[in-house]
Amino acid sequence: MSVPRSDNKPFRHPFARIRHAAPALAAWLLVACGNSDNAPPAAPAAVHSQVPGELRVQPASLQMLQIEPVAERRDSQTIWAPARIAFRDDRVTAVGSPAAGRIVQVHANIGDIVTAGQPLATVASPEALRLRAEAGNAVVAQGLAASEAQRQRLMVEKGIGVEMERAAAEARLREATQELDRARGTVALLGNGGNDGGGADRIVLRAPRAGVVAERKATVGAAVDTSGEPLFLVGDPSATWVVAEVFESDLAGLREGAEAQVETSSLSRPMRGRVQRIGTALNQETRRAPVFVSIENPPDTVRPGMLAKVAMQVASPPGLVIPLSAVLIKDERRSIVYLQRSDTVFQARDVELGQPMRGFIPVLGGLAVGDRIVVRGALLLDGAASQLQ
Template identity: 40%
Template sequence: MITEPDFEPVTRSKIGLMFRRLTLLVWGLPAALGCEPHAPDAERLQSPQAATTPSFENGIVRIAERSLRFLEIDDVNAEAGRAAVRAPGQIVFRDGAVAEIGAPVAGRVSEIHVRVGDRVEEGALLISLLSPEAASARAASAAADAEVRAARNELERQVRLREKGLGVQRDEFEAETRVMEAQAAAASAALAVAMLGDETGALVHIRAPISGMILDRSAALGASVDPGGETLLRIGDPAALWLMVDVFVDDLPLVQEGAGASIEVATIPHPLRGRVESVGAVLQTQLRRAPVFISIDEQQSANVALRHGMYARAQIEADVLHGVMVPASSVVIRDGRWFATYVEVREGGTEFEQRNVVVGQVVDDYVQVLSGLEPGERIVVRGALLLDGTADLLQ
């Protein structure tokens, strides 16, 4: 017994679906435009309606007069339009407005002086550590300073001996070398101690590098800490917030630094004023977006409860677009690559020229046409898809 392949039922189903769709397109679409099913050539030539039979020849689509009611035709105007780019985003801290506090030296947390939500000033005491390494570093720095003093004393003695005619020049040179070596070692030790603060012994105080609010705290009393380890505290300046929005790559040419923006936050009843500060240079490949950073009017932001992480939407003012702006419904895509419109050949007539156009930016429901149309021409603004489908069927 011969069996059919497993994939054949699926293929037949798909073919049947395509056939039904094609049937609807061939019969339904011409009917909507006043087309009649194809008759033999002799009958069509003898028919009194032959002059109005739908046709497509030399880029001209001809339809029956009664089909005009399905179309809307309007004049092409050369008007300048201001574009606006709309994009979602999030309220975030500005660059330099967040500080992550870690341990400068290995040790143990002996005291925590702040809590989450506290406001602190630059230099405020945050955490105290007890560190044997700090004690050793301070002792080494003190020893290095003592070595410098001893080397200088020896150099002074050699100079006095030489002046009295009792010294040897070689000994004086060696004393100078020891002074320079001691000074270098002392400078290195002092640099290590400077990171530990002005305290003495094993005590290390960690202070705030910026003014702001304690955003989170992971430090715990008695916990062991190490340089380069876990962040102990995070400080952020709540007054240094801006909006970061993700703008589609196609809209990026419209966004310029310094452009105004209107910002909408769900929890704030009125829009906030903003200004584009910078446009990110790195593109998110998968999303085809790039970050745009918008500052928020200081006077307005001071009177509302903005928080890091809030979601918002921005409408960015773009440059004025010059040229022809036509309704998006008047432009159709041909073969997935070309854009076309249908231009009325004679006012009130039934012939329309299929015209390829080059489009620019899309603003709301309008498309900028860079070339292919001239002001004063009349185009189909509603029903262009029907004309396009008819042209495909009659080719």
């Protein structure tokens, strides 16, 4: 007896524990209420109606049943999701090494507040030495090409030069200038490590912006290259948001701009926020997607890396929904509810259902708005029907 749940775990019906007691409860339903002398009634309290599949009960037995109309649900519900405080994507910068080498010194640690240009680590790199040497050679080559081009222009102006040689000198000058620009651009990425008291093989990694060191993976002696993961993450501590992990089943009803409430263990009062962005990719293991919540006026004590939990308003999917307690499983495959045809007449109705969510389940077929169904006590009716078969 199970109804599939959205988290892929079997749902056990609330009345599953008492199914074995259904015959005894049904027998009690068959007895007319108010019979003080315990004598058997002259006629059964539940009998077949004239219409096949219908069941008629004594009016006094209705007190054992809870009957509600089927309604179309359009309200919203609150869901809770685990979360963490993180830097905004556009306010955090990764710092890596522009050339292969080995870390010889680390100047900053996680949590340090740094200014733009402040040293974070120093890398010894033979490749940096080679690149700086190439840049020096490019300066010399460009100077020689410029002198030769100037000499050829003067000779042509005096009438003793050859135009073809002048054009060739101009072409060599353009090539040398382009190579110098390339070499200077590469050296610019290395920084001015050679002028900071170290050798020309040194690269000083610097903070690209003012902020706080959120992550450090640099250790003295570690080898680095341009394809490795960043050695530092520097973020703006004033630009944070909350990253909540929301179940796949709750994403459909979540909207950007929805109100949110953020709670952390370090704050006595919850923070207010709004859903700013909803992630599109699901974690294959947890079946959750990231939802980014902006905080309204976050206090100074909020820091990236803090754990939190977030309450968000989720719109219920449109359509008919009924309580899970109204559903009975027959033959391990049929879902039925008991429909009230008249005051004392009920009928077992096959229904097609969707995925349950927070105590309710969508109705895909078999019922209409306004149909009155048994939401508590359906198992007793089912037991009474079995007694009459």
